[in-house]
Amino acid sequence: MTMRRSGGVVWLNTVVAVMVTAAMLTGVMCRNPVRHLVGGKERWKPNFNYTDWSRQQVFYVGDWLYFVYDKHLFNVLEVNETSYSNCTDYGFIFNITRGAGRDVFELTQPKPYYFLASGGYCWNGMKVAVNVVEFVPAPQPSPAISGCYMIIGINPLILSIIIAVWAIFV
Numbered sequence: 001m002t003m004r005r006s007g008g009v010v011w012l013n014t015v016v017a018v019m020v021t022a023a024m025l026t027g028v029m030c031r032n033p034v035r036h037l038v039g040g041k042e043r044w045k046p047n048f049n050y051t052d053w054s055r056q057q058v059f060y061v062g063d064w065l066y067f068v069y070d071k072h073l074f075n076v077l078e079v080n081e082t083s084y085s086n087c088t089d090y091g092f093i094f095n096i097t098r099g100a101g102r103d104v105f106e107l108t109q110p111k112p113y114y115f116l117a118s119g120g121y122c123w124n125g126m127k128v129a130v131n132v133v134e135f136v137p138a139p140q141p142s143p144a145i146s147g148c149y150m151i152i153g154i155n156p157l158i159l160s161i162i163i164a165v166w167a168i169f170v
Contacts, residue, residue: 044069046124071101084114087122
């Protein structure tokens with residue numbers, strides 16, 4: 001009988017530990033990805049300053065670039081920094097163009113990305129560089145001292161379940 005009780009206590013401790021971990025993870029701040037329309041209302045076309053446009057944006061890991069353009073004239077290629085600087089598409093990294101003139105690209109890493117249009121259009125300004133950063137949530141304000149204890153970052157529903165499970169087995 002003592003062995004069973006001991007196994008039950010171990011099982012209970014494991015359940016409580018898993019639930020506490022899950023509860024803490026629910027308190028993590030996150031953000032929804034943003035779809036950036038490249039060039040804003042001007043979209044992807046020659047004779048537009050994409051450097052100014054990208055400087056007014058903040059790009060986070062998980063965001064998307066949305067290129068809208070005339071599919072009969074233009075394309076979008078991911079290139080390295082040297083190809084970007086020299087307006088060359090030789091040895092491009094990835095052809096984003098899918099044929100519809102409405103293409104998306106997910107920003108998956110915190111790093112600079114470089115894009116251009118081939119066929120000489122890069123020389124007419126059709127290139128954009130974006131610097132992608134990790135999202136860091138703002139720090140949570142400290143709770144006011146009110147004489148009561150607060151568990152910060154734990155979802156109240158999860159906390160209730162933890163207490164109920166604990167009460168059943170104790």
